[in-house]
Amino acid sequence: VYRLAVMQWSTIPGIESLKNTLHYNIKQGHAAHAQLFVSGEGQAALAMALAYATALHCEALDDQNACGTCFSCVQSGKYMHPDTHFCFPMANIEASKSEMQAELIKLFRELLSTTSFPT
Numbered sequence: 001v002y003r004l005a006v007m008q009w010s011t012i013p014g015i016e017s018l019k020n021t022l023h024y025n026i027k028q029g030h031a032a033h034a035q036l037f038v039s040g041e042g043q044a045a046l047a048m049a050l051a052y053a054t055a056l057h058c059e060a061l062d063d064q065n066a067c068g069t070c071f072s073c074v075q076s077g078k079y080m081h082p083d084t085h086f087c088f089p090m091a092n093i094e095a096s097k098s099e100m101q102a103e104l105i106k107l108f109r110e111l112l113s114t115t116s117f118p119t
Contacts, residue, residue, distance in 0.1 A: 007050035007076070008065040015044065019051075023064075026055050050076075050112075053084045079109045 009019040025031050035052060039045035051066075054076040058066035066073050075081040088104045 007047055007054055008068065009048075009051045009055070010065050012044050012047050012051060015048070018048070022048075022052055023055065023061075026061065031056060050079075053081070057081055057083060079112050 009023065012019065022031075022035075035049070037045040037049040037052075039048075054066045054073060055061055057072040057076055059070040059072050060067035066076070068077070072081060076084065079086075086105060086108060088101065088108075
């Protein structure tokens with residue numbers, strides 16, 4: 001069972017200048033074709049990436065956050081938006097990679113649904 005909790009910038013503490021820059025770029029139509037988020041353990045890189053993806057797809061982005069209610073936000077809140085892809089290292093795995101990947105994405109979605117900042 002997934003909780004619907006759209007990741008928004010307002011839920012991420014600190015780094016206001018980065019959040020403002022990303023939001024401004026989206027609103028101006030100048031979002032980069034690729035973005036890399038890196039941080040230390042327990043910090044907000046994954047949360048920032050999820051909030052960024054949600055904002056990119058939102059159909060009613062306001063001055064602060066994604067709306068949280070449009071169809072794209074609902075999909076993002078379930079971590080199932082068709083334009084957001086999660087990748088997992090799969091080298092040297094003997095089992096069927098497609099079955100293993102399906103299980104990993106299921107476990108990853110469960111993790112995301114239970115905590116805002118997984119480490």
